[in-house]
Amino acid sequence: EAQVTQNPRYLITVTGKKLTVTCSQNMNHEYMSWYRQDPGLGLRQIYYSMNVEVTDKGDVPEGYKVSRKEKRNFPLILESPSPNQTSLYFCASSYRTWDTEAFFGQGTRLTVV
């Protein structure tokens, strides 16, 4: 089954404790992206990757890092999480650019206390 898998689905952590949210897709997609969803703001892009070892900042990259060492995986790293990073996070992938259908993961609800 074609899918984008995020882990964990829920996470509560404390300020400053480094964490990683994993994202994996099994469709051999070149393009992957991370979004955060906040009430009243829709989805905002954090980082994207057009292929292995090619990543770039989206609209809200501050406080986040990503890596793309393999085509299927695109982890999101919070080196020192803060309460304003409490949000619902989505990973997405598509074959190439956004001219083709994007597949979203089920989301990771992160709470930073």
Add this chain to the structure above:
Amino acid sequence: GQQLNQSPQSMFIQEGEDVSMNCTSSSIFNTWLWYKQDPGEGPVLLIALYKAGELTSNGRLTAQFGITRKDSFLNISASIPSDVGIYFCAGQSKSQGAQKLVFGQGTRLTINP
């Protein structure tokens, strides 16, 4: 970063009613997309529009790419309980590069049986 203005932000309707929502932008988009997000899930693509003036249907859903390329609307006819969820518009413009997708704030649809 650029955002789309999506309205209304929420709708409360009776089952069987028709629904209409729209998105506007201050700049031109080359692609308009409409997604639906069910509770606890990631967004799923409903309709993609690639050409100004294009009118596309998917079952009870109809979406149009505005002639000015700065707006789009989504209609749902004869709503049913499974239509409940959050609907997002998204646009892609060449000026921002093919890799960036901009989302509206979402329209939360609630249906009274």
